[in-house]
Amino acid sequence: MSFRPFQSFTRTPLALPLTFVALVIASQTAFAHSEPVSMTPAANAAVVAPANVVIHFSEELEPKFSSMTLADTGGKTVSKQPSVVSKDAKTMTLPLPALKPGIYTVKWVSVAADDAHRLEGNYKFTVK
Numbered sequence: 001m002s003f004r005p006f007q008s009f010t011r012t013p014l015a016l017p018l019t020f021v022a023l024v025i026a027s028q029t030a031f032a033h034s035e036p037v038s039m040t041p042a043a044n045a046a047v048v049a050p051a052n053v054v055i056h057f058s059e060e061l062e063p064k065f066s067s068m069t070l071a072d073t074g075g076k077t078v079s080k081q082p083s084v085v086s087k088d089a090k091t092m093t094l095p096l097p098a099l100k101p102g103i104y105t106v107k108w109v110s111v112a113a114d115d116a117h118r119l120e121g122n123y124k125f126t127v128k
């Protein structure tokens with residue numbers, strides 16, 4: 001009979017903070033989060049009224065929880081149809097109604113298919 005177990009008790013308080021630090025660092029890396037790679041119209045672009053907004057993402061999206069909407073200058077949502085995730089799950093398309101000239105804000109939410117990490121963001125473009 002030895003009291004070896006005490007060794008693991010004394011080790012635990014050290015091991016836990018280290019594990020926590022490792023998890024925090026891991027969760028801050030962009031790996032496996034699905035971020036926009038390119039957008040059409042591009043951020044801050046001035047364009048002729050587009051028929052839709054298309055965003056390509058870095059990782060596969062979970063279609064159920066990933067979405068896009070478009071708001072006008074007053075913050076009112078002007079998109080009427082839901083956004084659609086492509087078959088390869090890396091592109092999201094938002095069909096648009098006819099847009100009047102003005103500044104619009106695209107709001108997007110991406111949920112990565114592999115780890116369910118959620119990101120959201122927005123950007124503006126101008127319709128000439």
Ligand SMILES: [Cu+2]
Nearest residue numbers: 032033115117
């Ligand atoms: Cu992630």
